[in-house]
Amino acid sequence: MIGSIKGLGVTLKTALRKPVTAQYPAPDKRLEIDERYMGFPALLWDDTVAEPYCTGCMVCIRECPTQCMSAKMKDNPLHADGKSRRRKIVEEFEINLGRCIVCGICVDVCNFDAIEMSHEHELGKYARNGNRVDLPELLDMGKQFQQETGWKPTQAKNIGRVEK
């Protein structure tokens, strides 16, 4: 008997305290996302020269464990005009977010600060390949992330602007 009564005491105590659960879809009652939270990867936008940070160097693509990304590189027109230090720039970039395992390896290996794990995590789609995102969408995700978190580049030496 004693054991059951002890257990009952625990449940009774629980009835008196505040609930620990959160009301998930309600926007104002959700749990807060931590600063380091890894959502899906997104490409960042360099405001100083108005171009993506990404040069399409393919390092992240080779290192991705699920091979879910692809990219194409082109000569940077802004470099020819002397506005940017990036000789090459990304032309096409695609990530199949449905295949991405959110491991963060692409962010680790990028030498140009071009990719970051955004806080985006609600990507339910109706179409089977609805989560294949291309360059503009990735940059949109990135811009939103930059706005929300006030992201600052960490590898300043690789940044594109030409110092005058």
Place this chain on the structure above:
Amino acid sequence: MITTTQTPTQQADAIDLMVNMGPQHPSTHGVFRLVIWVDGERIVKAEPHVGYLHRGSEKLCEGENYGQVITLFDRLDYVANLNGELGFCLAVEKLMGLEIPERAERIRVILCELNRIASHMLFYGVYGLDIGAMTPVLYGFRERERVQALFEAVTGARMMHNYIRVGGVKEDLPDDFGKRMTTLTDQLGRGIEECDALLSDNEMFLERTKGVGVIGPADAIDYGVSGPSLRASGVAEDVRVSEPYGIYDMFDFGVPIGANGDCWDRYYVRVEEMRQSLKIIDQAMRQLEPGPIMAKVRRLLRPPKGEVYARTESPRGDLGVFIVSDGTDKPYRVKVRAPSFANLQALQHMLRDAYIADAVIILGSIDIVLGEVDR
């Protein structure tokens, strides 16, 4: 549960009732099939069928470089991800002869012990559920959730962390880690006591678990059982103590052992282990000093040619990782000695002569994770 008649097999002579449990059965904690031959209510013979969750992880490792393999080890034991990562990283470090910075070692210990608590909390919850008690699962998950919230702040992910690296850890701890840890250990300490009071002495729980699924120490060792399931049979074997890896020899903690090797002992050894883990965390937190978190290693690892075997104590038991390296950036062969897989072999022994109603309880008490069993 489906009941079928089957022609008598050689082993189960004159028994014609075969009960098939799974592969889709809620209490198998995954996809696992158990075929039981019964005589009345008694189990005569039981046959576990594994492999329904086979993803070929070991083979996949051969096609990924060492940094990428860590993501696969996250997904073996998906309840104790950090312990899995640690197993692989330790093996590669042993092969390369790396010296790990003190701070990284401490961070690893803290996070792995937290993961052990989270894993045992999950066991606590679902074990209550296996027996038919709904309440424990809510308490267990509440505590586990707190640990995972901290993991999210530290590693960026709740379950698939990819945080422990060969040579250290990925990132330093966040600034408010100390503060959060104080609250967390406080809450966990209270939570463990609450969980203990809720279920451990409950008469109905005792009735269902005491003396059920007994396995003696000699049999347990013969079957290769390890971890809490072995310690419940009274064998004080813990890799953290008998063959310390990392900096485990610097901590003072007890190894709880059971007396009877029954389901209740296997349950209570885990409850007690959570308390010991808190003790380790407490010591490690006090020794935590600023410093480097990564040894000097190249990004693309190329360990020297050779073979290595490293053991760690995962929440489920003795996790061994065997790597053959041919000197390139990808392992030539990776073999995982999964504790759940070995523990599962003892199920046949435990189930013999038990009541069929206890099958689920006995299966639950060895706490398998199918991701690790089938790999």
